[in-house]
Amino acid sequence: MSQTRIVIIPPAASMPAPFLTFDAGGRVLQRGSLLLNDPATTPDVRTVAVAPGADVLARWLTLPVGGVAQVRAAARWALKDDLAGDPERTVVALGPVMGDAPRLAVAVSASLLEAWIDYLAALGVTPSAVVPDCLVLPTPDGDGLNAAVFGADMALRGATFAATLQPDLVEPIAAGRPLIRLDDAETLERLLASAAVAPAVDLLSGLERRRELRTGGWRRVAALAAALVVSPLILTLAAGARDQIAADRAERQTLALIEQALPDAARTADPVEEARRLLAVAPPPGGLATASAALFAAVEQVEGAELDSLGADPAKGVRATLSYPAFSDLDTIRNALAASGLSLSDASTVEDGGRVVSEVIVGAAA
The missing domain is CATH 3.30.420.380 (Nucleotidyltransferase; domain 5)
Structure with a gap:
């Protein structure tokens, strides 16, 4: 070219x-x-x-x-x-x-x-x-x-x-x-x-x-709305230096999008935080059965990885505890779930006895 x-x-x-x-x-x-x-x-x-x-x-x-x-x-x-x-x-x-x-x-x-x-x-x-x-x-x-x-x-x-x-x-x-x-x-x-x-x-x-680029859908709109509120990654040395006028305009746009996509969240005292909570606990397509099958298959692809627990809670979503040998193994499991149309969010990760233990949330791919 x-x-x-x-x-x-x-x-x-x-x-x-x-x-x-x-x-x-x-x-x-x-x-x-x-x-x-x-x-x-x-x-x-x-x-x-x-x-x-x-x-x-x-x-x-x-x-x-x-x-x-x-x-x-x-x-x-x-x-x-x-x-x-x-x-x-x-x-x-x-x-x-x-x-x-x-x-x-x-x-x-x-x-x-x-x-x-x-x-x-x-x-x-x-x-x-x-x-x-x-x-x-x-x-x-x-x-x-x-x-x-x-x-x-x-x-x-x-x-x-x-x-x-x-x-x-x-x-x-x-x-x-x-x-x-x-x-x-x-x-x-x-x-x-x-x-x-x-x-x-x-x-x-x-x-x-x-x-693949998609249009429409409450999850897509809400995710973009959350991105408008605050830049999620800020240089530490420049924190707090954002222009207030631009921030106010972005906030108004965000609240309008949340009102359109998540009306229940828009009526709460903190619509942005409620939108984030709803996104975090939104169940994946097919519910616990689909998440279980996909997660078991993903874990089996990593030698030495184990699925210690898996459960669903209306307030906390589909959650699991995984243990595996190396930090990079979580990326392998996440990629395998992505191929099934699911996402994996890391709620917490610690080292325990030479292994890595993560509390994760399984949801629909954004």
Whole structure:
């Protein structure tokens, strides 16, 4: 394919999504914006989406050698203390192996990534990769930080650092390191052209399965509503710095969606929390019998794994206790259940006598 396209995901779906189309030599062929009421009509163009870096967590980690699933599980475990959301609902994508150097690991809320994919689909775009804006910037020489403005935020990139922040947080985070501005139009377009050809990391690579896009359904609407309230993954150093006006607007949109999809939850004192509770305990299709059969089959695929208990409670949903040899085994069981149209949420995980024990909730796939 001789052309590639960059689409920049805006902070709000009502805003236009800027795009650039490049030829094989990186020359700009087209500039423009995509709108929800005017979707793209060029599905044959390979597209890389640039996502808001403020909603991802980037770290450079020393990771073990192993299969992709095992290394990703190790990265998720290493990042768990830095995540504001549930680690089990977090997508972790890995950068390339660079000899013995620490490896780039990027985490994003699964709900938020799926919302971005759905937003792009509504624009008529199917991305081949999704990269955070801060990782469009190259690694600087020396101790400085490369910097560029994306929307209202500033993306920073250091040797082993990448983040997108509000402008008033840049100086304290830079801590005296020089800022190298790369946001003149020509330089930024050159960097976007490079990212279109070879993204530093692809968030889609962290998805454990490529789900089919669907429309409608109370579960789908409610899940998107929950994603609108609060970005589930926030850089610790930027916590509490969100724009209040945007937050209020998102909250109003969320409450309207909950009113439409879950009217009983909308009438409670805390509609958002009630919507989350209803989603968490929603029974899977077929009830306990289907969940039991699928879970038994999934556990049998993991050597040494055991199903210690399984039961259903109207207030708590279908719950089970699993024990298994390694943390990565839970991903294997989760993937097997996903193939049956079921989800597996980790309520708690502990180590006990050299084994891993998890309390899990089985539900319908989102």
